[in-house]
Amino acid sequence: MTAHPRLGVCYYPEHWDEDLWATDARAMAELGISRVRIGEFTWSHIEPHPGRFDWEWLDRAVETLAGENLGIIMGTPTACPPKWLVDRHPEILACDARGQQRKFGSRRHYCFSSPVYRDEAARIVTAMASRYGSHHAVVAWQTDNEYGCHDTTISYSAAAAEAFRNWLKLRYENIQALNKAWGTVFWSQEYEDFAQIDPPCSTVTEATPAHRLDYWRFSSDQVASFNAMQVDILRRLSPGRDIVHNFMGFYTEFDHFAVARDLDVAAWDSYPLGFTEQFWFSEPQKREYMRQGHPDIAAFHHDLYRGCGRGRMWVMEQQPGPVNWAAFNPAPLPGMVRLWTWEAIAHGAEIVSYFRWRQVPFAQEQMHAALNLPNNKPDVAYLEVRQVTEEISRLAPLPTADIAPVALVFSYEADWLLQIQPQAKTFRWLRLAFEMYEGLRNLGLDVDIVPEDHDLSPYKLVIVPSLPIADNKFANALQQLSVPVLLGPRSGSKTTNLAIAPELPPGSLSALTGVTITRVESLAPRWKETVHVKERVFHGLTWREHIETSLSPLAAFSDGSGAWYRKDHIEYLATWPDQEFLHYILSELALRAGLGVQNRDSGVRTRDKGMIRFAFNYSTERRKAPAPPNAEFLLGAQDMPPASVSAWRLISK
Ligand code: GAL
Numbered sequence: 001m002t003a004h005p006r007l008g009v010c011y012y013p014e015h016w017d018e019d020l021w022a023t024d025a026r027a028m029a030e031l032g033i034s035r036v037r038i039g040e041f042t043w044s045h046i047e048p049h050p051g052r053f054d055w056e057w058l059d060r061a062v063e064t065l066a067g068e069n070l071g072i073i074m075g076t077p078t079a080c081p082p083k084w085l086v087d088r089h090p091e092i093l094a095c096d097a098r099g100q101q102r103k104f105g106s107r108r109h110y111c112f113s114s115p116v117y118r119d120e121a122a123r124i125v126t127a128m129a130s131r132y133g134s135h136h137a138v139v140a141w142q143t144d145n146e147y148g149c150h151d152t153t154i155s156y157s158a159a160a161a162e163a164f165r166n167w168l169k170l171r172y173e174n175i176q177a178l179n180k181a182w183g184t185v186f187w188s189q190e191y192e193d194f195a196q197i198d199p200p201c202s203t204v205t206e207a208t209p210a211h212r213l214d215y216w217r218f219s220s221d222q223v224a225s226f227n228a229m230q231v232d233i234l235r236r237l238s239p240g241r242d243i244v245h246n247f248m249g250f251y252t253e254f255d256h257f258a259v260a261r262d263l264d265v266a267a268w269d270s271y272p273l274g275f276t277e278q279f280w281f282s283e284p285q286k287r288e289y290m291r292q293g294h295p296d297i298a299a300f301h302h303d304l305y306r307g308c309g310r311g312r313m314w315v316m317e318q319q320p321g322p323v324n325w326a327a328f329n330p331a332p333l334p335g336m337v338r339l340w341t342w343e344a345i346a347h348g349a350e351i352v353s354y355f356r357w358r359q360v361p362f363a364q365e366q367m368h369a370a371l372n373l374p375n376n377k378p379d380v381a382y383l384e385v386r387q388v389t390e391e392i393s394r395l396a397p398l399p400t401a402d403i404a405p406v407a408l409v410f411s412y413e414a415d416w417l418l419q420i421q422p423q424a425k426t427f428r429w430l431r432l433a434f435e436m437y438e439g440l441r442n443l444g445l446d447v448d449i450v451p452e453d454h455d456l457s458p459y460k461l462v463i464v465p466s467l468p469i470a471d472n473k474f475a476n477a478l479q480q481l482s483v484p485v486l487l488g489p490r491s492g493s494k495t496t497n498l499a500i501a502p503e504l505p506p507g508s509l510s511a512l513t514g515v516t517i518t519r520v521e522s523l524a525p526r527w528k529e530t531v532h533v534k535e536r537v538f539h540g541l542t543w544r545e546h547i548e549t550s551l552s553p554l555a556a557f558s559d560g561s562g563a564w565y566r567k568d569h570i571e572y573l574a575t576w577p578d579q580e581f582l583h584y585i586l587s588e589l590a591l592r593a594g595l596g597v598q599n600r601d602s603g604v605r606t607r608d609k610g611m612i613r614f615a616f617n618y619s620t621e622r623r624k625a626p627a628p629p630n631a632e633f634l635l636g637a638q639d640m641p642p643a644s645v646s647a648w649r650l651i652s653k
Helices: 018-031 056-067 083-088 115-132 158-172 175-182 209-237 256-260 272-278 283-288 297-308 336-346 380-395 412-420 429-442 472-480 507-513 579-592
Strands: 006-010 035-038 071-075 138-142 242-247 265-270 313-318 349-354 406-409 447-450 461-464 485-487 516-522 529-533 536-548 555-557 562-567 570-573 575-577 604-609 612-617 633-635 645-649
Touching: 006 313, 006 380, 018 056, 018 380, 035 056, 035 138, 035 349, 056 071, 056 115, 071 115, 115 209, 158 175, 158 209, 175 209, 209 242, 209 256, 209 412, 242 256, 242 313, 256 297, 265 297, 272 283, 272 297, 297 313, 297 336, 297 429, 297 447, 313 336, 336 349, 336 380, 336 604, 336 612, 336 645, 380 633, 406 429, 412 429, 429 447, 429 579, 461 579, 472 507, 485 579, 507 562, 507 570, 529 562, 529 575, 529 579, 536 555, 536 562, 536 579, 570 579, 575 579
Parallel strands: 006 035, 006 349, 035 071, 071 138, 138 242, 242 265, 265 313, 313 349, 406 447, 406 461, 461 485, 485 570
Antiparallel strands: 516 536, 529 536, 529 555, 536 575, 555 562, 562 570, 604 612, 612 645, 633 645
């Protein structure tokens, strides 16, 4: 199968003088852009007073873009309820964990659970879809904008409390079942009626963990049903168009697999430099990758969202230059915007769309770069986009990506549970999953990131970073496989109600793994557990389990007890491995899986798309593309300058 990747741009006609629209549209088309996203923050501009619509300006903007054959991705404007709506219905506002109501004046101030807001959102989406749903230029819809951005998934409003009680009634049916599930006999917390239950906030110390996990599940379901409500309207009034949402990077507060189930495509917003600055990377890594971004961040999300979108993924917002929102905002190295674009395409992006067409000189994002400067002269990224459009027209159609050899099992619920009960301040599930992904990519392996109920049978190697709630179905699915499977620490350790598994961890995975965990310890960053594997010495960080088993360990702590075990094809890890230990483990697994590996520690990453292999040089030095001497290069060459891309045809795999 082949496909023709497309480039797009985010455009805000309402920010600009109307005189500019036609020249903008022409310049986009001339640049080779064929998709333009508009509309997602326009509510106060299309409905300035309740029930009084002003569509004319948007009609003209749509016609102007359509006149240049640009396909429009129309955003529903529900991320920004206007002032009049908030004043009329302050109950639509979300509340933070201290019960403080969010205020008007930025965006995403609504509560997913407000029935009034759901009605209002349905009304504006219906109005917009009725107006533009059958317009030939409208090729897709984006629901809302970045659900959860600015910490807005979980709200503690009165509406959320009410909806939570109803959610609990459906889940538990009677209050005794809830008391038992949550263990409310502890600290005298028993309830007589669902009506007595509040959201788990502002308690003196930690609220009941099962209560918190249910609140997280509930909040996630609220996002999914809010999205489904919009999708239903759009499908009815705008049939045949792709419906997408733009998800975020390193964001797990709701189950993206569940939300994406109602969508046609999972899109995401890629800001590699901002993410490198804002997340857990070490100072040396931040320094090394300051202008390129950590080499696995973009790829990790491409693979995750391809999994969410059941094979279909777009980048809706691509960082074009310095952003405005991280603690520090450096500029990408020249070439990075092109590199990120090709990397997205190599990982299966059907569309890569840049945020935004022109830097806006006013309001919150005036310091955020764009393809064009505020004076309308091209900025650096513009020229890189020009190069990519020329390259795409030379190379397209391109083969679509195959199933990767490795599956990494991703669980949003695992991340919630381990945030509720980290036991070590530094135990973050998302980081563990990312480090395992990074380890695989360092070996040159392509990865599919999949939910736990995904069919794992096509894969040659399965990595489960940690799955605290593992049911029998999952255990059976792993049992059926014959390829190597790695289970990370804390897998199977909890029941659905966040209690310790009755047979002790790893619970339903006990028979499969052949181990029983009798004690766990968490370790401060000042301490590393020494681990011995044959003659080699590695370290376990943050976490250590004490195991009873008749198996002999593959690796042992200094006191002789096991850190890594294998029973048949299933391997169990009793610690958080440091980089070297992880590298050793993954190399061994890859070997047993029959996968050829190459060490890519040098900042070069590869990705196959059918019979084309791409290489990306994230380092600040020249590197050699890992291509055979007689390779036929489609992009670049064997000698790779910093921030460059090479691609060549594979003769065989
Ligand atoms: C995204 C958001 C955009 C814009 C952008 C700036 O999170 O969807 O509206 O704010 O960041 O980088």
